[in-house]
Amino acid sequence: MNVVVLVKHVPDPQGTPKLDEGFLVQREGVEGALDPGDEYAVEAGLQIVEREGGEVTLVSMGPEVAMTAIRRGLSMGAHRAVLINDPALRGADVLATARVLTAAIGRQPFDLILSGVDSTDGYTGTLPMAVAELLGVPSATFARKVEVAGGTLRIERQTDLGYDAIECPLPALASVTGSAGEPRYPTLKGIMGAKSKPVEQLSLGDLGLSATDVTPTQRVTGVTPAAEKGSGEVIEAGDDAAARIADFLAEAKVI
Amino acid sequence: MATIWVYAELTPDGPHASTLELLTKARSLGDDVAAVALGPGATAAAPALGEYGAQTVYANDDPVFAEFLTQPAAQALAELVDAYAPDMIMFSTSHDARDVAGRLQAKTGSTLMSNATDVPSLDRAQTQIFGDTVIVDVSLEGPAPKIVLARPKSFAAEPTGGTAEIVTVEVDIPEDLKKARRVERHEETASGPKLEEARVVISGGRGLQEKANFALLDRLAEAIGNAAVGASRAVVDSGWVPYSHQVGQTGKTVKPDVYIAVGISGATQHVVGMKGSRRIVAINKDAQAPIFKLADLGVVGDALTVLPKLIDEINARKG
Numbered sequence: 141m142n143v144v145v146l147v148k149h150v151p152d153p154q155g156t157p158k159l160d161e162g163f164l165v166q167r168e169g170v171e172g173a174l175d176p177g178d179e180y181a182v183e184a185g186l187q188i189v190e191r192e193g194g195e196v197t198l199v200s201m202g203p204e205v206a207m208t209a210i211r212r213g214l215s216m217g218a219h220r221a222v223l224i225n226d227p228a229l230r231g232a233d234v235l236a237t238a239r240v241l242t243a244a245i246g247r248q249p250f251d252l253i254l255s256g257v258d259s260t261d262g263y264t265g266t267l268p269m270a271v272a273e274l275l276g277v278p279s280a281t282f283a284r285k286v287e288v289a290g291g292t293l294r295i296e297r298q299t300d301l302g303y304d305a306i307e308c309p310l311p312a313l314a315s316v317t318g319s320a321g322e323p324r325y326p327t328l329k330g331i332m333g334a335k336s337k338p339v340e341q342l343s344l345g346d347l348g349l350s351a352t353d354v355t356p357t358q359r360v361t362g363v364t365p366a367a368e369k370g371s372g373e374v375i376e377a378g379d380d381a382a383a384r385i386a387d388f389l390a391e392a393k394v395i
Numbered sequence: 396m397a398t399i400w401v402y403a404e405l406t407p408d409g410p411h412a413s414t415l416e417l418l419t420k421a422r423s424l425g426d427d428v429a430a431v432a433l434g435p436g437a438t439a440a441a442p443a444l445g446e447y448g449a450q451t452v453y454a455n456d457d458p459v460f461a462e463f464l465t466q467p468a469a470q471a472l473a474e475l476v477d478a479y480a481p482d483m484i485m486f487s488t489s490h491d492a493r494d495v496a497g498r499l500q501a502k503t504g505s506t507l508m509s510n511a512t513d514v515p516s517l518d519r520a521q522t523q524i525f526g527d528t529v530i531v532d533v534s535l536e537g538p539a540p541k542i543v544l545a546r547p548k549s550f551a552a553e554p555t556g557g558t559a560e561i562v563t564v565e566v567d568i569p570e571d572l573k574k575a576r577r578v579e580r581h582e583e584t585a586s587g588p589k590l591e592e593a594r595v596v597i598s599g600g601r602g603l604q605e606k607a608n609f610a611l612l613d614r615l616a617e618a619i620g621n622a623a624v625g626a627s628r629a630v631v632d633s634g635w636v637p638y639s640h641q642v643g644q645t646g647k648t649v650k651p652d653v654y655i656a657v658g659i660s661g662a663t664q665h666v667v668g669m670k671g672s673r674r675i676v677a678i679n680k681d682a683q684a685p686i687f688k689l690a691d692l693g694v695v696g697d698a699l700t701v702l703p704k705l706i707d708e709i710n711a712r713k714g
Contacts, residue, residue, distance in 0.1 A: 156525050234507060234509075235500055235504065235506075263509070265493055266493060266496060266544075267497070269497025269498045270497050270498070278464070299490070300647075302580070302581040302582045302637070302639065303638075304580050305578045305580075306464065306578065317638070319632050319638065357507075357538075358506045359533065360531055361533065361534045365529060366528055369688075371687065372690050372691035372692055373692055373693065374690070374693035375692075376694075376696065377678075377700065381694050382701060382708040388676060389619065393652075394594050394619060394653050395712065
């Protein structure tokens with residue numbers, strides 16, 4: 141069972157990213173980590189190969205600093221990784237990223253591709269679908285539970301009202317939500333072992349792609365601060381806090 | 396003459412509210428507005444789609460679009476694009492719409508703008524980032540159709556009273572695209588008003604400390620009346636409440652009269668789903684929590700102490 145997990149390095153997921161003069165998110169020279177949403181996908185991938193046998197390969201696109209994210213995934217237990225790092229990819233949009241990841245995934249046999257549902261820095265959320273389309277494989281998104289048995293992928297897909305049970309023959313792609321299972325914490329052994337796991341670094345040319353394949357189709361032309369909502373009153377929770385909230389609700393005519 | 400399409404989402408009761416919002420916006424962008432409705436209920440939805448501005452509804456009632464995820468719909472849409480060459484296609488950010496849009500982009504090589512909060516013209520869109528503190532202007536380039544996914548409730552739906560011409564979509568979905576099959580639908584029972592429709596939404600986060608404490612929110616909702624209970628992504632991921640309660644980027648967008656955030660810090664992911672609320676109350680132990688910047692009334696303190704008192708106070712006032 142060859143499981144590919146798409147992973148992304150994002151600037152400090154708890155903080156606010158910074159934009160550079162070209163309105164792009166600053167990715168180098170800033171603290172960052174494996175996208176927390178991707179950790180669920182890594183966990184799901186590891187659980188599947190633990191049951192079914194096989195290997196987990198991480199595939200990522202980003203500058204050198206993305207190695208931080210890759211090392212995290214390898215420490216959790218992934219077996220190998222591919223990083224596509226090329227200066228021409230700075231500012232790449234979703235479709236360009238999908239083309240690059242697809243080319244990298246297609247270099248070896250795969251059964252299942254896993255990803256998070258969206259990235260913590262961009263929130264676009266369409267990358268997994270673009271990759272599935274370019275690879276020509278079926279897909280199921282928003283999996284809160286992922287299982288593989290007898291060449292079939294079974295997921296519970298979150299819906300507005302509950303979930304849908306989905307079945308799909310492999311090879312396929314699935315994106316997983318945070319409900320899919322708590323990601324394991326890397327052990328000391330895992331961290332030490334990660335250092336000797338194979339990480340292949342590739343350029344666009346190595347994938348048979350050129351700069352014209354990754355020309356962005358959209359451009360940020362400006363950023364402006366949104367009109368700030370004036371902060372209201374902040375009080376300490378004393379004896380009258382409940383009465384103050386009740387007064388507020390009464391003024392709003394909801395009680 | 397600009398041609399704008401809206402990818403219609405169908406419910407058993409007709410088009411989804413977000414579809415009508417998009418049709419209203421589409422009318423301001425082009426003089427030729429159409430909806431694409433695929434799956435059971437497509438033809439039946441045409442009058443409602445027409446009423447909100449679709450002059451044409453490309454419809455196909457084939458259950459294949461409901462039974463198999465994404466691929467049949469993306470294929471039909473791509474064939475329609477080839478045949479009619481629209482300038483822009485608008486989608487909502489629902490799971491299904493987002494997936495179809497993602498596949499369509501890979502087929503057409505178009506640009507795709509996600510999370511749009513406004514579309515000023517055919518080649519420009521806006522979004523808001525960093526907890527909606529920054530507006531980003533984006534120039535949409537590359538081949539048509541421009542694909543735009545708009546956040547729910549970005550536009551107000553207004554009927555025109557028009558009627559739509561129905562054009563039946565002729566498409567043969569290859570077997571190869573019938574793989575990801577929906578074998579069962581499970582609906583988790585919900586009581587009380589819907590999150591999107593309630594006058595008051597009370598949402599809980601990690602600050603409630605444990606699952607059992609969520610019952611306090613139900614009791615408060617009951618005391619207030621016409622109130623629904625929501626949740627942050629963190630507590631949904633932890634399994635305290637089902638996903639159907641999630642408010643935020645990957646959950647529901649709500650705009651109630653009053654939003655009460657309990658033990659929620661105010662991460663971007665959550666804020667975008669509730670920032671449009673008319674009035675916001677926040678209760679949080681951490682005085683530095685970003686949620687207080689949005690709150691009309693902020694209470695710094697332990698929700699587990701404040702909530703029982705508030706429930707008693709409201710019940711006492713109601714007699």
